[in-house]
Structure formats: C-alpha cells, structure tokens
Amino acid sequence: MAELNITSVPGFMAGAIHCGIKASGKPDLxxxxxxxxxxGAAVFTTNKIVGAPVVIGRRHVHHGKIxxxxxxxxxxxxxTGKRGLADAVKMCRLTAENLSLRGINGETEDYLPFSxxxxxxxxxxxxxxxxxxxxxxxxxxxxxHGEQFAQGILTTDTCTKQAATVFGIGANKITIAGACKGSGxxxxxxxxxLAYIATDAxxxxxxxxxxxxHTANRTFNCVTVDQHTSTSDAFVCxxxxxxxxxxxxxxxxxxxxxxDALLDVxxxxxxxIAADGExxxxxxxxxxxxxxxxxxxxSAAMAIANSPLVKTAIHGGDPNxxxxxxxxxxxxxxMNVDRVRCWVGGxxxxxxxxxxxxxxxxxxxxxxxxxxxxxxxxxxxxESARIYTxxxxxxxxxxxxxxxx
Amino acid sequence: MAELNITSVPGFMAGAIHCGIKASGKPDLxxxxxxxxxxGAAVFTTNKIVGAPVVIGRRHVHHGKIxxxxxxxxxxxxxTGKRGLADAVKMCRLTAENLSLRGINGETEDYLPFSxxxxxxxxxxxxxxxxxxxxxxxxxxxxxHGEQFAQGILTTDTCTKQAATVFGIGANKITIAGACKGSGxxxxxxxxxLAYIATDAxxxxxxxxxxxxHTANRTFNCVTVDQHTSTSDAFVCxxxxxxxxxxxxxxxxxxxxxxDALLDVxxxxxxxIAADGExxxxxxxxxxxxxxxxxxxxSAAMAIANSPLVKTAIHGGDPNxxxxxxxxxxxxxxMNVDRVRCWVGGxxxxxxxxxxxxxxxxxxxxxxxxxxxxxxxxxxxxESARIYTxxxxxxxxxxxxxxxx
Numbered sequence: 014m015a016e017l018n019i020t021s022v023p024g025f026m027a028g029a030i031h032c033g034i035k036a037s038g039k040p041d042l043x044x045x046x047x048x049x050x051x052x053g054a055a056v057f058t059t060n061k062i063v064g065a066p067v068v069i070g071r072r073h074v075h076h077g078k079i080x081x082x083x084x085x086x087x088x089x090x091x092x093t094g095k096r097g098l099a100d101a102v103k104m105c106r107l108t109a110e111n112l113s114l115r116g117i118n119g120e121t122e123d124y125l126p127f128s129x130x131x132x133x134x135x136x137x138x139x140x141x142x143x144x145x146x147x148x149x150x151x152x153x154x155x156x157x158h159g160e161q162f163a164q165g166i167l168t169t170d171t172c173t174k175q176a177a178t179v180f181g182i183g184a185n186k187i188t189i190a191g192a193c194k195g196s197g198x199x200x201x202x203x204x205x206x207l208a209y210i211a212t213d214a215x216x217x218x219x220x221x222x223x224x225x226x227h228t229a230n231r232t233f234n235c236v237t238v239d240q241h242t243s244t245s246d247a248f249v250c251x252x253x254x255x256x257x258x259x260x261x262x263x264x265x266x267x268x269x270x271x272x273d274a275l276l277d278v279x280x281x282x283x284x285x286i287a288a289d290g291e292x293x294x295x296x297x298x299x300x301x302x303x304x305x306x307x308x309x310x311x312s313a314a315m316a317i318a319n320s321p322l323v324k325t326a327i328h329g330g331d332p333n334x335x336x337x338x339x340x341x342x343x344x345x346x347x348m349n350v351d352r353v354r355c356w357v358g359g360x361x362x363x364x365x366x367x368x369x370x371x372x373x374x375x376x377x378x379x380x381x382x383x384x385x386x387x388x389x390x391x392x393x394x395x396e397s398a399r400i401y402t403x404x405x406x407x408x409x410x411x412x413x414x415x416x417x418x
Numbered sequence: 419m420a421e422l423n424i425t426s427v428p429g430f431m432a433g434a435i436h437c438g439i440k441a442s443g444k445p446d447l448x449x450x451x452x453x454x455x456x457x458g459a460a461v462f463t464t465n466k467i468v469g470a471p472v473v474i475g476r477r478h479v480h481h482g483k484i485x486x487x488x489x490x491x492x493x494x495x496x497x498t499g500k501r502g503l504a505d506a507v508k509m510c511r512l513t514a515e516n517l518s519l520r521g522i523n524g525e526t527e528d529y530l531p532f533s534x535x536x537x538x539x540x541x542x543x544x545x546x547x548x549x550x551x552x553x554x555x556x557x558x559x560x561x562x563h564g565e566q567f568a569q570g571i572l573t574t575d576t577c578t579k580q581a582a583t584v585f586g587i588g589a590n591k592i593t594i595a596g597a598c599k600g601s602g603x604x605x606x607x608x609x610x611x612l613a614y615i616a617t618d619a620x621x622x623x624x625x626x627x628x629x630x631x632h633t634a635n636r637t638f639n640c641v642t643v644d645q646h647t648s649t650s651d652a653f654v655c656x657x658x659x660x661x662x663x664x665x666x667x668x669x670x671x672x673x674x675x676x677x678d679a680l681l682d683v684x685x686x687x688x689x690x691i692a693a694d695g696e697x698x699x700x701x702x703x704x705x706x707x708x709x710x711x712x713x714x715x716x717s718a719a720m721a722i723a724n725s726p727l728v729k730t731a732i733h734g735g736d737p738n739x740x741x742x743x744x745x746x747x748x749x750x751x752x753m754n755v756d757r758v759r760c761w762v763g764g765x766x767x768x769x770x771x772x773x774x775x776x777x778x779x780x781x782x783x784x785x786x787x788x789x790x791x792x793x794x795x796x797x798x799x800x801e802s803a804r805i806y807t808x809x810x811x812x813x814x815x816x817x818x819x820x821x822x823x
Contacts, residue, residue: 061755062747092740094772132740133773239726241741242748321644321726321810322818329819335497335537336646342467343647350466367499368538405726406819407812413727414734414811 017177018159022188022211024048024255028152029165032144034087034130034137042144043165044108044152045209046081046117047253052218053079054225055125055249064245065090065097066104066126073105073122077218079251080123082209083108083145084166086194090128090136091244100136101126107142111149127207129168129194129245163192166207169291169412170196176281180274182267185258187214189271189278193248195286196238196293206286208233208248210278214271215254216261223263224272225250232279235311236401238290239409240319250275287401292409296384297327301341302397303354303390309346310391310398316344317387317400324405327385332376334362341389352392358385422582423564427593427616429453429660433557434570437549439492439535439542447549448570449513449557450614451486451522452658457623458484459630460530460654469650470495470502471509471531478510478527482623484656485528487614488513488550489571491599495533495541496649505541506531512547516554532612534573534599534650568597571612574696574817575601581686585679587672590663592619594676594683598653600691601643601698611691613638613653615683619676620659621666628668629677630655637684640716641806643695644814645724655680692806697814701789702732706746707802708759708795714751715796715803721749722792722805729810732790737781739767746794757797763790 020027029043055074057067073079083104090097105124112119128136152158163173177190191210216224229248261268288296299318304310317323317340326333338355341348355363358379360371379385385404425432434448460479462472478484488509495502510529517524533541557563568578582595596615621629634653666673693701704723709715722728722745731738743760746753760768763784765776784790790809 060744060747061750061753062744062758089740092743092768092772094770096772131738132744133768241725241727241745244740244744244747320646321814322646325815325818328815331819333536335494335649338497339465339467339537339649340646342465342649345466348466353467363497363538365499367497367501405815407815409726410730410733410810410812410815413730414736 017190018156018175019045019162019190019192019209019211020154020156020159021177022190023213024253025211026152026154026158027162028148028158029161030144030148030151033140034085040161040165041085041087042141042148043084043162044081044148045162045211046112046152047251048117049253050078050080051251051253052221053249053251054218054222055247056225056229057247058243058245060242060244062092062244064128065093065101066128067245067247068098069101070125070127070247073125076122078123079125080117080119082125082127082249084127084207085136085141086166086168087130088128088134088136089130089132089245091132093135096135100138103138104141104145107145108149111146115149125249127247129207132244166192166194168194170194170289172289174282174285174289176278178274178278180270182270185256185267187256187258187271188212189274191278191282193282193286196289196291206233206246208282210250210275212250212252213255214252215256215258216252216271220261220263220268221250221252224275227272228275228279231276232283235399236283236287237315237318238287238403284401287403290403291412292406293403294406295327295404297402297404298386299400299402300386300388300397301391302388303392303394304396305347305394307396307398310396313341313344313346313389313391314398314400316340317389318402321405327380328404328406330377330380332357332362332373332380337387337389338363341391346391347393349392354390354392356388422595423561423580424450424567424595424597424614424616425559425561425564426582427595428618429658430616431557431559431563432567433553433563434566435549435553435556438545439490445566445570446490446492447546447553448489448567449486449553450567450616451517451557452656453522454658455483455485456656456658457626458654458656459623459627460652461630461634462652463648463650465647465649467649469533470498470506471533472650472652473503474506474510475530475532475652478530481527483528484530485522485524487530487532487654489532489612490541490546491571491573492535493533493539493541494535494537494650496537498540501540505543508543509546512550513554516551520554530654532652534612537649571597571599573599575599575694577694579687579690579694581683583679583683585675587675590661590672592661592663592676593617594679596683596687598687598691601694601696611638611651613687615655615680617655617657618660619657620661620663621657621676625666625668625673626655626657629680632677633680633684636681637688640804641688641692642720642723643692643808689806692808695808696817697811698808699811700732700809702807702809703791704805704807705791705793705802706796707793708797708799709801710752710799712801712803715801718746718749718751718794718796719803719805721745722794723807726810732785733809733811735782735785737762737767737778737785742792742794743768746796751796752798754797759795759797761793
C-alpha cells in the first residue's frame with residue numbers, strides 16, 4: 014500500500030506545516046480538504062470528559078455536508094471551558110474563510126476541528142490563525158502533500174501510519190486511503206486516536222455512517238495501548254462521490270465491497286497504531302475463542318491485553334502463560350475452567366487444567382518475534398474476539414514520566 | 419506498631435525456613451499456628467482461575483475449627499490440576515501430623531494451605547515435605563519467629579509488612595497483629611496478596627466472618643498495583659479466644675472496638691502493600707468524592723489508579739492533571755461534567771470546566787513527595803471512595819519482563 018496515500022484519492026488535498034505549537038519544530042497543523050461538497054461520518058470518544066473539538070465536531074458532522082478537517086497536534090484543547098469551544102469553532106471559520114480564497118466555498122460548519130496533545134491548556138490561537146492562513150495556500154494533492162498530512166497529525170508516534178486500497182467492480186474504480194495517529198492514551202471505545210479516511214466513492218450518508226460504525230467496532234475499537242480512553246479522538250471518513258459509481262444500496266455488491274475495503278484500510282491503520290504504541294517493541298494480537306458471547310470474548314481479550322503483567326512478560330519474551338490465563342480469569346466472563354486452553358505463538362501451553370508439558374524454550378523462541386500471538390479458549394461457547402496491543406517497556410515509562418506539562 | 423508482630427498475640431506460634439523452592443535461598447515456607455482450637459474467617463480471590471490452595475482453603479475454612487496456616491512462596495500451585503489439589507491437601511496433612519508431635523493435635527482440615535509465586539508449575543513436594551518437618555520443630559512465639567513468618571511469605575516484596583494493635587475496654591486487653599505480602603498481581607477484588615491476622619479475641623465465628631468481609635472491602639480490596647487480580651490470594655483472620663473477653667454481640671461496644679482495631683491493622687497492611695508495589699517509589703492515594711453511588715466512586719478511583727498514564731505522571735512528578743480527570747471521564751460513572759473538580763496534593767488544579775490557573779510549580783513540588791494524594795470530585799452526589807496504589811516505574815518493567823518462568 015506504500016505507493017498511495019490520502020491525497021491519492023481523487024479530489025482530496027492535504028498538507029501540514031509547523032505553526033509553532035510544538036516546541037520540537039515538527040509539523041503541528043494539518044488540513045484535509047475535498048474540492049467538492051462531500052458526505053462524512055465520524056465516531057468520537059466515549060469519554061465523558063471531551064475536548065472542545067469533539068463537541069464542535071459532533072455538531073458539524075450532523076449538519077450534513079462536509080468539506081474537510083483542520084487538525085492541530087501538541088495541544089488537545091480539552092478542559093478549556095467556553096474559551097476552548099470558541100477556539101474550536103474559530104479553527105473551522107478561519108479554514109472556511111481562507112479556503113474560499115482558493116475557490117473552495119464553504120461555511121464554518123462544513124469543517125471538523127481536531128486537536129491532540131496535552132490536556133488543560135488553551136490553544137495559542139494567534140499561531141493557529143497564522144498557520145491556517147499559510148496552510149490554506151499550501152495544501153495540494155501530490156503524494157508529498159499526503160505525507161505532510163500524515164506527519165502533521167502525530168504526537169509521540171515514531172512513524173506515520175497510512176493505508177490505502179483501490180478496488181473495483183466492473184468499470185468502477187474506487188480509492189480509499191487514510192492516515193491516523195496513536196500512540197498513547199490509546200484504548201477503546203473509540204477514543205484512542207485520530208484517524209482520517211478519504212474516498213472518492215459515491216455512498217449515501219446513511220450507508221457511510223453504518224460502514225464507519227461497523228469498521229470502528231472491528232478495528233480502532235479493538236486497539237489498546239494503555240487502556241486510557243482519550244478525551245479527544247475520532248475516526249472520520251469523507252466520501253466525495255467523484256468516482257461516480259452506481260448507486261449503493263444496503264444489499265448491493267458494491268456497498269459490500271466498499272465496506273470490506275474500508276475495513277481493510279482501517280484494520281491496517283489499527284495494527285499500525287498498536288505496533289507503534291508508546292515504547293512498543295512488538296505488535297501483540299490477543300485472541301479469545303470459545304466464549305459464550307462476543308462481548309465476553311472482547312472483555313476477556315481486553316483484560317489480557319491491558320494487564321501490565323502480560324505486557325511485560327511479552328516484552329521480556331517470557332513464556333509466563335499463567336499471566337495470560339489468570340487475566341482471562343479475572344475478566345469476569347463465563348468460562349469452563351476445566352476446559353480453558355492457552356496458546357502462545359501457536360503452541361498450546363495449557364489445557365485440561367494443567368500445563369501441556371511443551372518445551373518452554375520453543376515457546377520462548379516464538380515470543381521473541383516482532384509479532385506475538387496469544388490465544389485463550391474459554392471452553393464454553395463459539396464466540397471470539399481479537400484485540401491488537403503492544404508490549405510494555407521501560408521506554409513507555411520514560412516517554413510518559415518525562416512528558417512535560 | 420514496630421515492637422509487636424504476629425507472635426505477639428498470646429497463643430500464636432510462627433516461623434519460616436528456606437526449604438528449597440526459591441533459587442535465591444530466601445525463606446520460602448512459613449507456618450502460623452494457634453496453640454488451641456480457634457475460629458477463622460477468610461476471603462479469597464474472585465478470579466475464576468484459582469489455585470489449588472484456594473480450592474482447599476475455601477473447603478477447610480468452612481469446616482469450623484482452625485489451627486493454623488501453612489504457606490509456601492516461590493510457586494503458586496495454580497493451573498496444576500488434580501495433582502495440585504492433592505499437593506495442597508498434603509501440605510495440610512503433613513502440618514497436622516508434624517505438629518501433633520509438638521502436642522498440637524489437629525486434623526488435616528484444621529489447617530489452611532497457601533501458595534504464592536509462579537503459575538503453572540507443580541510444587542516440589544519432597545522439599546515441601548522435608549521443610550514442614552523441620553519447620554514444625556522450629557516454630558515458636560518469640561518476636562524473631564514473627565519476623566521469620568513475615569519474611570517467609572514474601573515474593574518480590576522489598577520489605578516485610580506487619581501491623582499490630584492492642585486495645586481494651588475496661589479490664590479486657592485484646593491483641594490484633596498481622597503480616598502480609600504483595601507486591602505484583604495486586605488488584606481487587608480480594609485476590610491481590612496473602613494477609614494473615616491473628617488475635618486472641620474471643621469472637622463468635624459469624625461475627626468474625628462479618629468483620630473480615632467488612633475489613634477486606636475497605637482495605638485490601640482498595641489496593642491496586644497492576645490491576646491483575648491474582649489466582650491465589652487470601653486474607654485470613656484467626657481468633658483463638660485466649661483473651662477471655664466478655665461475649666461479643668453484633669451491637670456490643672466490644673465488637674465495635676474489635677472491628678475498628680481490625681480495620682486499623684488491615685488498613686496499615688494495605689497501605690504497606692501499595693507503598694511496596696513492584697517498582698514503586700511512591701504511595702498514591704486516589705480519592706473520588708461527589709459521586710452518585712459509593713460503587714461509582716470506587717470505579718472512578720480504580721480507573722484513575724490503574725491508568726498507566728496516571729501512574730507514570732506521578733512517577734515523573736509531573737502535574738499533568740488532564741490524565742487524572744480524563745481517567746475519571748472514561749470510567750463510565752455518572753458525573754456533572756461542568757462541576758468536576760480535581761486536586762493534586764491538596765491544590766485545586768481544575769474546576770468549572772477549566773484550569774484554575776494555579777502555579778503548576780507548586781503542584782509539582784507536592785508531587786515530588788513520597789505520598790501523593792489525587793482527588794477528583796464528580797460534582798453529582800455525596801458518595802466517596804479511596805484507593806491505595808503506587809507509581810509505575812522502569813523498575814516495574816525490569817522486575818516483570820525479566821522474571822523467569
């Protein structure tokens with residue numbers, strides 16, 4: 014997917030600059046814009062304490078038409094009261110005003126604001142205002158502009174996270190491409206990050222909303238780095254209809270193909286978030302099978318994924334499977350204790366109430382890989398769930414104990 | 419409380435030796451025995467995956483009479499099937515047989531077995547058997563024996579954890595003393611650790627059970643180090659009646675005084691567990707006030723206490739209060755968002771939806787102390803809860819990534 018990015022989607026422009034929020038001098042203001050009125054759907058954090066951009070974004074996405082997103086990193090504009098709300102609206106208004114000079118005519122409500130970074134600080138609005146003016150002139154649709162956008166939304170991420178696909182049924186070619194950021198305060202539900210997916214599909218708003226919710230539940234809501242559901246974050250998908258495909262209906266093959274492609278792109282982004290969790294050295298997949306309900310499978314998988322004892326064992330490459338099994342045990346889901354089984358890297362280590370007796374040196378070797386798979390079967394039903402997470406390292410502590418307010 | 423320990427309680431003997439389970443050569447087998455038939459009450463882990471000693475202990479404590487506890491550290495005897503169950507019973511039988519040679523006549527069922535350490539390994543029963551034989555001859559009632567017991571139950575703890583009190587009403591003097599161990603896999607409910615409290619109070623078994631449950635909920639069940647509820651652990655209180663106090667009734671002043679004293683001892687032990695959590699450099703108290711229900715106050719406090727972002731901020735002495743407030747926000751409890759307030763070390767940092775504007779250098783100084791207090795008021799009711807936890811350091815990672823299976 015490396016040769017495509019978000020500006021590979023026909024009709025989308027993007028870019029990012031450093032406007033002065035981040036002390037590091039890295040890009041901290043990013044913009045994604047459609048050259049024509051589009052439909053959008055978004056899901057936002059479930060945290061009860063939400064940032065001003067979430068309040069405003071929820072309002073604007075309901076208004077119907079959407080033209081683009083204005084994003085800053087380095088300051089989350091959360092816990093900032095009325096002034097924060099006014100600042101979030103102003104980001105949209107300035108974007109609309111400046112882009113109208115480029116012939117993209119829209120209202121304040123046509124844009125969604127996003128902010129990520131530290132909580133409890135006001136945005137430096139002079140810098141943001143000047144930055145929007147500069148950025149509005151610079152955005153474009155080249156590959157480089159897409160890369161800039163992916164850079165501009167990052168916080169403690171060590172790399173950009175992008176994915177794209179092109180699919181078609183018959184003569185219709187549709188492009189879906191996205192970029193997202195982690196990498197701390199990553200936990201479902203939703204919350205967790207900023208993710209942007211653009212597509213030239215012509216998809217009715219109601220079907221786009223359905224696809225976005227379904228996709229979020231199976232991808233971004235299955236990622237946990239530190240179980241800390243953030244106050245800010247969101248997944249938005251914008252469809253500009255430029256592909257001029259036949260009308261999608263809930264049962265059409267084309268809509269199904271669109272949903273599958275969207276899921277693919279989002280799944281790739283979700284895995285990238287987990288793999289680049291703060292301090293992560295490994296991508297970890299936790300599978301729980303044999304559950305009575307899918308929700309219980311997910312609860313058990315989350316309990317395993319969020320246990321610091323599990324995450325440190327994986328970091329150390331230690332086949333200490335008692336931690337995996339016991340985490341499922343305290344997750345308060347139904348299980349048949351005598352039939353619980355556990356696999357590490359595909360090797361069964363526990364079953365029938367006792368160790369399988371496998372040579373743990375083999376299991377240890379499997380745990381040294383960059384991608385570690387843990388599976389626990391609850392022995393009571395047929396439902397399953399899969400969660401993406403990462404290991405817990407000293408580097409996580411360094412990043413988060415030394416992060417400055 | 420330093421001049422007393424568990425053998426300060428009249429009629430109790432204790433001790434510990436190294437029987438060969440721990441490679442370190444540290445004490446790994448401990449015994450606590452009453453010289454006369456006593457009543458006991460215990461609460462055990464809520465984990466669905468439980469160790470063999472928990473299965474056997476639950477059975478034995480229901481049998482009525484209790485004489486003592488046999489404890490090993492270094493191997494948890496969990497996920498060990500029928501063989502594990504037989505081993506746990508055998509620990510009790512060997513204890514009964516050996517102690518009868520010292521004139522303490524009891525049955526297998528009069529003893530409770532406890533094991534703490536790694537999951538998924540069988541106990542080295544020859545070593546345990548030989549150890550019980552030696553230990554049964556060595557136990558005694560001196561201060562040194564009490565210290566040995568407190569040492570013998572430890573795993574990754576860096577220090578012993580003991581507390582004691584003597585109280586009286588009129589001519590009646592009652593002693594309550596205990597020892598416990600942490601320090602990883604520490605989370606409610608129950609689970610979390612092994613705690614032993616002995617008393618010479620004459621207290622009916624039904625009232626002892628009530629006091630133990632009440633005490634556990636307010637102390638040991640309010641401690642979290644790493645939210646990983648263990649498979650093994652337990653809090654047991656044994657009362658031998660030697661104080662020959664007047665009969666306690668549910669409403670008697672003496673019973674109330676007993677409950678208060680038990681709570682004091684357990685609270686001290688619980689705080690010691692949090693302060694000596696794996697890798698801990700600080701004791702952290704999380705208070706949630708203004709909640710609609712006490713259970714919601716506890717949920718919110720637990721969410722704050724278990725967030726790695728909160729724990730690392732405290733480790734770094736960083737007054738990044740947005741992490742504290744946002745953790746309450748995702749705990750899924752009722753709150754009045756506009757009235758949420760947050761204090762760090764007694765200083766209000768957030769209120770009315772925005773930062774209070776306090777000089778964060780003052781707050782930072784408060785966070786450098788060995789005991790850090792965080793309070794969040796949910797602004798919606800009158801209920802509250804208090805949780806003990808610790809910070810999250812690189813040392814936690816070192817301990818748990820390098821722990822060997």
